[in-house]
Amino acid sequence: MKSPFFVLFCVLCSSGILHAQGGHHALQLSVGWNKNHLKDVNFSPLNYAQNGGIYALGYTRIGEGEKSIFDAHVNFLANDLTTSDYDHFTSSLLVGNFHASYLRKVNTLGSMPLYLGGGYQFNINYLDFNDQDAFSFLIVHGLHLKSSIVRPLGDKAKLTASIAIPIVNLLVRPPYNGMDEELDRNAGRPLKLITNGDFVSINTYQSLDFSLAYQFQLSKRLSGVAIYAFGYQNASVGDRFTQFQNQIRAGLSYQF
Amino acid sequence: MKNVIIIFLFVITAALFSCEKVIIGDEPSNDPENNFELLWQDFDKHYALFNVKNIDWDALYAEYRPQVNQTTTDEELWDILTEMLEHLNDGHVILGDYQYRYFESGDSILHVVEKEFDFGLILEKYSDYHLATYDEGLSYGKIKDKDIGYIHFFDVEGPDASIIDDILQELKDHKAIIIDLRNNNGGNDEYAHRIAGAFADGKHFIYTVQTRNGPNHNDFDAPTKWYSKPEGSFQYTKPVILLTSKYTVSGAEILTLNMKSFAHLTHMGDTTRGDHSDQSSLRFLPNGWSYAYANQLYLLPDGQNLEGIGIAPDIYVRNSREDIEDGNDIMLERAIEYLFEEYGIE
Structure with missing residues (x-):
């Protein structure tokens, strides 16, 4: 049941590679600041917040005539997670995301091409208090619909807005309050751990990713990028998990 | 049209940046009544041992909840909850x-x-030598003038349980070993299984574990069977005495259950504490307090519960405080005598 995710990931990658002739590729590295708000009732009844650095690495393949976009990127952050009132409840938060998508141009609104497609996403949030005195996590494998619209700003700059909404998700959560025998048994098997979940419907898991990227050309191959991204996810199966994060990143994109 | 779209995107972005309370929700109320309710309800939904300990949790709510109101002080709430x-x-x-x-x-x-236990007395009176290890709670040596090894655990956790293999390489030529679990605060089950594996004489079914998984006090997942079994490259199967007391707790009791399954082991001392379940993760309250509880149920292969009861020894012996103050560890002396009486080991 979990293999469709892998198959789709392979299809996405091959789509990007097969369409490589005639277009161009870009590698993008960016760093920035992330503000996270979350509540994980499995971990605590309190609200938590996180502020700190985030790192992102991306690969984009623009097809010939800009008719398609293949995009794959990873984000990572590891920071303190704080409550509003107590320093002694400070925990740590690790977030990792991998998204891959393939979009085709479906329309043009004036001078703004509109892209539509889909992709695979893997998100992990891991919360830990004092070396597992308390811990929780939420892992999602999802297939999403994605749309992007590009607004050219003169010859050397453009603004891209993208939105992704998952439609099928595999959700992995720990038991309430710590270990159970199954988690214990799989402790040394990370692949089993991160896939040992349940498929959930939109009734019990909702998610939205939105980004606004401003890209300006610095030289023939090098561009500067400034990105705002918003992420939301809410899981109500079992113990509620709600997360809301804003991030601003800046970086460089190298075209080849 | 284009400008409208751009402005629209920026307005959405600005709005999203400032709406965390709407999305995440308010903080839980930090007042005495809500703190009491959060704790009581969490236990009600997740504590595993109400039935085996014959606890009427609703009756306790009826008794203690009326004692809490909005004017209850921090000290009063502490006293009410702990009681x-x-x-x-x-x-x-x-x-x-x-x-x-x-x-x-x-x-x-x-x-x-x-x-009723003094580790210093062991070192001074009963040891030829005694060595610390890189595992802070684990040390070993030799009983004075006897061909008997001695291992003491203050806890059952550490960086690497396979350290027991190295210790047994040092002690394997002794005719017997005394394993002392007195004043032991426990630890984790994995460590206990690995330690016991160095003494295993075979594979034995020792207990089942179930995790509470539903709103009713008897909602548990399917039982998982646990076995003692040989681990490591060497097993010490000469006579072993296991010493326990009421201060042999949790992970040390799991080690005891493992060890008792071996035919060459004799369990001496007092009944253990009776806290077998794993402890839950810490839970947090809006007033800055935290708590934890047992969320699993351990049962013997015949279904018998030992929570709150403990593991009874094969041979009962207990020090008094006066014994220790007088410089005598009666329990250890009895173990040494037993090895001589049963096996002629001296």
């Missing part, structure tokens, strides 16, 4: 305020029993 939790008599039930107060349910017996 309620004391009924559980469970060493895995804890409450702390991260400043100066820490509560462990049913720990009064430990304060008595811990004075």
